[in-house]
Amino acid sequence: MLVYQDTYKIPVWAASYLAYGDRDVLSDEDVEIADKWYSEHFPHGCLFDFKGDDNEPYFSRYPAFGERNKNALPNRGEYPFLACDVIDVDAYVDDSTIND
Numbered sequence: 453m454l455v456y457q458d459t460y461k462i463p464v465w466a467a468s469y470l471a472y473g474d475r476d477v478l479s480d481e482d483v484e485i486a487d488k489w490y491s492e493h494f495p496h497g498c499l500f501d502f503k504g505d506d507n508e509p510y511f512s513r514y515p516a517f518g519e520r521n522k523n524a525l526p527n528r529g530e531y532p533f534l535a536c537d538v539i540d541v542d543a544y545v546d547d548s549t550i551n552d
Contacts, residue, residue, distance in 0.1 A: 462516055
């Protein structure tokens with residue numbers, strides 16, 4: 453059974469790749485960044501709900517992942533990623549894999 457895990461601020465540039473595997477406009481580095489985040493958070497896979505046409509992108513200083521801010525000091529509480537346009541995406545996982 454699928455259960456809600458969390459809502460993530462997904463960078464707009466990665467949405468098509470995460471939804472459809474479309475990497476046409478992404479660099480190899482972008483794909484690597486998205487794949488690393490996905491495999492760390494969803495080792496058994498997940499289903500994303502992009503919330504349809506009502507889900508408008510907005511600018512956020514707190515994307516779930518993205519290009520690293522080389523000047524950030526995460527050990528001092530600064531966010532490690534550069535701000536960018538994001539969309540809110542709900543993630544659902546199979547409840548039989550939650551404790552794996």
